[in-house]
Amino acid sequence: MxxxxxxxxxxxxxKYIGLIFGIAFSTMLMSNQVAIFSGLMLRTASQILxxxxxxxxxxxPRVEYVDEIEPMTDTQxxxxxxxxxxxxxVPFYKGLxxxxxxxxxxxxxxxxxxxxxxxxxxVPHLVLGAVENLKQPDAMIIDxxxxxHMWPGEPLALGKVVELNDHRAVIVGVSEASPPxxxxxxxxxxxxxxxxxxxxxxxxxxxxxxxxRQGEDAHLLARRIASETGLKALTWRDFTWAxxxxxxxxxxIPVNFGITVALGFIVGAAVVGQTFYIFVLENLRQFGSLKAxxxxxxxxxRMVLLQAAVVASTGYSIGIxxxxxxxxxxxxxxxxxxAFELPWQVAVGTAVAVFVIIVIASLASIxxxxxxxxxxxxxx
Amino acid sequence: MRAPSIAVRCSGVTKSFPAGGGLVEVLHxxxxxxxxxxxxxxxxxxxxxxxxxxxxxxxxxxxxAGMVETCGIPITQLADAEKVAFRRRAVGFVFxxxxxxxxxxxxxxxxxxxxxxxxxxxGGRQESSRNSRTDRHERPPRQxxxxxxxx
Numbered sequence: 001m002x003x004x005x006x007x008x009x010x011x012x013x014x015k016y017i018g019l020i021f022g023i024a025f026s027t028m029l030m031s032n033q034v035a036i037f038s039g040l041m042l043r044t045a046s047q048i049l050x051x052x053x054x055x056x057x058x059x060x061p062r063v064e065y066v067d068e069i070e071p072m073t074d075t076q077x078x079x080x081x082x083x084x085x086x087x088x089x090v091p092f093y094k095g096l097x098x099x100x101x102x103x104x105x106x107x108x109x110x111x112x113x114x115x116x117x118x119x120x121x122x123v124p125h126l127v128l129g130a131v132e133n134l135k136q137p138d139a140m141i142i143d144x145x146x147x148x149h150m151w152p153g154e155p156l157a158l159g160k161v162v163e164l165n166d167h168r169a170v171i172v173g174v175s176e177a178s179p180p181x182x183x184x185x186x187x188x189x190x191x192x193x194x195x196x197x198x199x200x201x202x203x204x205x206x207x208x209x210x211x212x213r214q215g216e217d218a219h220l221l222a223r224r225i226a227s228e229t230g231l232k233a234l235t236w237r238d239f240t241w242a243x244x245x246x247x248x249x250x251x252x253i254p255v256n257f258g259i260t261v262a263l264g265f266i267v268g269a270a271v272v273g274q275t276f277y278i279f280v281l282e283n284l285r286q287f288g289s290l291k292a293x294x295x296x297x298x299x300x301x302r303m304v305l306l307q308a309a310v311v312a313s314t315g316y317s318i319g320i321x322x323x324x325x326x327x328x329x330x331x332x333x334x335x336x337x338x339a340f341e342l343p344w345q346v347a348v349g350t351a352v353a354v355f356v357i358i359v360i361a362s363l364a365s366i367x368x369x370x371x372x373x374x375x376x377x378x379x380x
Numbered sequence: 381m382r383a384p385s386i387a388v389r390c391s392g393v394t395k396s397f398p399a400g401g402g403l404v405e406v407l408h409x410x411x412x413x414x415x416x417x418x419x420x421x422x423x424x425x426x427x428x429x430x431x432x433x434x435x436x437x438x439x440x441x442x443x444x445a446g447m448v449e450t451c452g453i454p455i456t457q458l459a460d461a462e463k464v465a466f467r468r469r470a471v472g473f474v475f476x477x478x479x480x481x482x483x484x485x486x487x488x489x490x491x492x493x494x495x496x497x498x499x500x501x502x503g504g505r506q507e508s509s510r511n512s513r514t515d516r517h518e519r520p521p522r523q524x525x526x527x528x529x530x531x
Contacts, residue, residue, distance in 0.1 A: 001496055004484065011483020289479040292440055294468025295496045296461065 001295065005303035008283060009310060015279055016311070022275045023315025023354060024322065026268025031323040031342060031350040033264055037257040039340040044247045045240040046178035047094065047112065047186070050123040054209035055218045057239045058089070058225055061232045065246035066239065067181075069094060071203035072231070079229045080208045085216040086225070090115035092207040093194045099187065100163040101150045109146065109185045111164070113194025121209050122175075122188050128156050129173030134190055140164075141173035145335045146185020164197040179338055181247070265353060272354070273361035276311065280304060280365035287369045297370055304366050312358040319354075320347055386449075388414040388437050393446035395432055406432050409446070438471045439463040468493045 010016055042049070048057065048066055058080050060070035080089045093113030100106050114121040114134070122131050127144055134141060140162075147156055160171045169189065177186040189197065195204055210233070212221045218235045225233035234242060248254045280287075287300055323342055330337040393410040396403040406429045414420040422430050435441040436448055439455045448456045451470050458466060472493075480489045 004481070004488075004492065004495065007483040007488075008481060011481075285479060286481055289475065289481070290492065290496075291464075292438070292467065292473060292475075293493050293496070294464050294466070294471070295492070296464050299496060 001290075001299050001303055002306055004290075005306045006310065008286065008303075009307045015275075015282075019272075019275050019279060019311045020315045020318065022271040023268075023311060023358070024319035026264065026272055026357070027316050027319025027350055027354055028322045028326075029264035030261065030268055030353060031320055031346050032326060033257060033260045034349065035323065035327065035342045035346045036340055037253070037261070038343055038346060040181070040253060040257075041244045041247060043179055043181040045243040046180050047110070048236055048240050048243065050178050051092070051121040051209060051236070052124065053120045053211055054092075054236055055212045056210040056222045056225065056233050056235055058208035058210055058229070058231050058233045059206070061230065063232060065243040066094070067243075068246075069206045071201070072205045072208075073203050074205055076229065076231060077205065077208055080210060080225055080231070083221070083225045083228050085213050085221040087211040087213040087216075088118070088120070089208050089210045090118055090120045091191050091205045092121050092209045093191055093198075093204065094206040095194075095198055096184070097164055097198055099150065099169075099185070102161060102163070103151070105150055105152075107146070107150050107185055109164075109187050110180055110182070111194055111197060112186065112188050113191040114188060115209075116190045116192050119190075120211075123177045123186075125176035126173050127176055129158050129171075131173065133172035134188065136170070136172055138168050138170050138193065139172040139189070140169040140193070141175050141188040142171055143175045143177035143179075143186040145179060145183070145338065146187070147171070147174055148335055149185055165199060167193075167196050169193070169197070179336070183336055268354070269357045269360075272315075272357050273364070276308060276358060276361040277365045280307075280362075281368060284368060284372055288372050291372065300369055301366055304362055304369060308358045308362040312355055316351055316354045320350065385416055386413050387416040387451060388412070388420075389447075389449040390433070390437065391447045393433070393436060393443045393448060395429070395436060395441065396444045405444075407436075407443070438473070439467050465497075468497050 045066060058076075060072055062070050074091065077089060077091050080086060091113070092115075093111070095111050097109060097111050098106060099109045112121065116135075119131055119134055122134065122141065123143075124131070126141070129141065131141070133139055142150075144156065147160075148154075150162070151160065156174050158171055158173070162169050162171070164187075169187075173188075175186070175188065177188075180186060198204070208231075210221070210225065212218050219238075222233040222235055222238075225231065287303075290300060291297070320342070327341050331340065390410050390412040393407055393412075394405060395407040396405045398404075410433060412433075422433065424430050432441065436443050437450055437455075439450065439458070443456060446456070447454065450466075453466060453470070455463060455466060480486075481492075484492075
């Protein structure tokens with residue numbers, strides 16, 4: 001009877017398209033908003049995520065997230081290096097400064113200073129140049145979006161000169177750094193150069209990046225560093241979550257997006273649930289006929305569930321495809337919208353939500369089908 | 381197996397429906413026999429209980445009291461699942477409102493009990509080999525005239 005169920009479903013083209021549209025719309029709404037939200041939150045921790053060699057970030061105990069910096073003295077670096085289980089530890093500077101391009105615009109930038117010797121902490125993806133170029137005098141690496149902000153309409157090129165705090169800096173690489181929350185250009189320089197760009201002070205080191213020895217548990221090592229140095233030490237994952245949590249707690253972003261996501265879910269549930277429920281109820285007489293003709297309840301149950309599965313999977317596929325297409329298009333249209341994408345977790349979560357909605361709608365309508373009196377078919 | 385000479389036998393069939401907090405008795409001790417191989421017509425004014433009696437004979441409704449034997453099967457003694465199987469195998473309906481599935485062709489509508497019983501494919505192909513199907517069998521009900529639908 002599966003074929004009969006599908007013919008019943010597809011036979012009424014208008015209702016079928018209405019169902020599919022409802023589910024596709026709801027899927028699109030839910031996945032799109034959740035994906036934008038997660039993309040936005042990941043942007044808050046982009047510099048942590050880009051420094052992939054670091055297992056642990058060490059910072060002043062009062063620091064709560066990556067953009068809140070309480071500088072430390074360079075001597076703290078040696079204390080961290082002295083902790084058992086540390087493979088290597090390097091200084092990392094993070095700060096804001098203003099870049100003046102002689103042939104471009106003035107632009108606030110995020111300046112990241114990495115260890116002179118190892119260059120640990122530089123984003124590994126470069127679209128032009130090489131990470132090693134940073135060892136050249138006055139060298140800096142800028143991100144692709146930053147380059148386009150500073151020199152709008154110009155093709156990516158090396159050798160461009162900017163001034164940072166009256167110091168000359170030459171672009172030796174263009175990176176594909178993750179977009180930051182603030183959309184400022186991201187500039188990497190050697191730690192010593194970064195100190196020149198911002199001006200020497202007694203305390204200047206923002207973080208210590210630590211790599212654990214092989215076999216060393218990062219959480220245990222972080223705890224050991226904290227207890228032995230009095231500094232705060234977090235694994236990169238914990239620091240990422242701490243940063244995201246800060247923005248979640250201190251900004252209205254989660255509330256705004258939460259409302260949109262909830263509305264998407266409610267509207268989606270209402271549209272999908274109501275449409276499917278009505279679809280089944282409108283077919284109640286047909287199900288009554290089938291029951292009168294000797295089709296068992298369990299067969300009818302299977303038919304309704306099959307119809308639900310078909311509309312849910314078709315509508316979901318279209319909706320999630322539209323959502324993925326949306327991000328594909330927007331990332332090409334505007335560089336500021338890059339890295340907004342559809343994570344697989346969002347796709348799976350939306351699938352679960354859609355199927356929950358459709359199962360609830362199915363169960364509500366199935367109950368009516370199960371109790372329908374087959375004698376209904378004799379009534380006028 | 382020999383077919384029973386009596387197709388339908390009803391003895392003392394009563395049927396009551398709940399209404400307004402009480403019970404309304406629609407059938408009052410019906411005794412009725414329909415011989416096999418003959419055309420039997422049940423005639424009466426509107427609301428006299430014809431549909432209720434047919435529903436009971438077909439195993440769709442259960443009588444409040446009495447015994448019904450259809451095609452030699454005491455259907456009042458059957459469990460619900462057995463009644464469903466009985467309807468599928470032994471009873472054919474032409475509903476007053478037709479109640480055909482609009483998405484299926486006439487032949488496919490006719491084949492539903494066979495499909496449900498696993499005796500035909502969903503396109504009603506077993507039927508097609510038995511009966512020479514014409515073009516009108518392949519049309520959906522909405523494209524057929526009322527007499528054709530009834531047939």
